[in-house]
Structure formats: C-alpha cells, structure tokens
Amino acid sequence: MVGLEVLRTRLLTNQRETHKSIADLGGNIDAIVSARQDSNNDDEHDPEGSTLAFERSQSEALLRAAEQRLRDIDAALARMTAGTYGICVVCKKPIARERLEARPSAETCIACAG
Numbered sequence: 053m054v055g056l057e058v059l060r061t062r063l064l065t066n067q068r069e070t071h072k073s074i075a076d077l078g079g080n081i082d083a084i085v086s087a088r089q090d091s092n093n094d095d096e097h098d099p100e101g102s103t104l105a106f107e108r109s110q111s112e113a114l115l116r117a118a119e120q121r122l123r124d125i126d127a128a129l130a131r132m133t134a135g136t137y138g139i140c141v142v143c144k145k146p147i148a149r150e151r152l153e154a155r156p157s158a159e160t161c162i163a164c165a166g
C-alpha cells in the first residue's frame with residue numbers, strides 16, 4: 053500500500069506532464085493553422101488542406117482531453133489540501149486504495165463511477 057505523499061507526488065508529476073502536453077498540443081495547432089494559411093486557400097480541392105484539417109481536429113480532441121485531465125488532477129490536489137482526498141464526492145464513503153493507486157485523480161468510488 054502506498055502513502056498519501058506518494059499519491060501526491062504522482063499527481064504533481066502528472067500535472068507537470070499534462071501542462072507540457074497542453075503546451076505542445078497548443079503549439080501543434082498553431083503550426084497547423086499557419087501551415088493552412090501558407091498553403092493555397094482552396095481547401096476543398098487541396099488534399100494537403102484536408103489532411104491538415106484532420107490533424108487539427110485530432111490535436112484539438114487531445115487538447116480537450118488533456119485539459120480535462122488537468123482539471124481532475126488540480127481538483128484532486130485541492131482535495132488533498134482540504135483533507136477530503138480519498139472520500140467519494142458522491143456517497144462520501146472512502147475510495148478503495150487500489151483505485152486511488154491506479155488513478156490518483158479519482159473523485160468517486162467504483163460504485164459511483166459506474
């Protein structure tokens with residue numbers, strides 16, 4: 053069984069990595085946007101234009117997922133500070149330690165997550 057400090061360290065590491073992926077994905081999207089502006093404007097008939105549009109929507113989906121992950125991590129760290137970490141936000145029962153080890157940002161127990 054791992055202690056709370058270990059879980060906090062994991063959350064902080066995840067937070068750092070997630071910040072970095074958000075910055076990277078934002079950079080990707082900017083690069084795609086300017087690549088589209090540089091290429092000719094006839095997107096519909098330009099195969100490169102539709103590839104860029106696809107890449108952009110992929111990057112935007114990844115960015116949204118990373119932003120959601122960051123919100124979950126920030127909320128978990130705030131619960132640690134508040135002393136409510138590890139308590140299900142729905143039923144107020146303790147979350148199984150194995151679940152927290154597998155997913156330190158979990159805010160509900162397995163029963164409430166379903």
Ligand SMILES: [Zn+2]
Nearest residue numbers: 140143161164
């Ligand atoms: Zn619950």
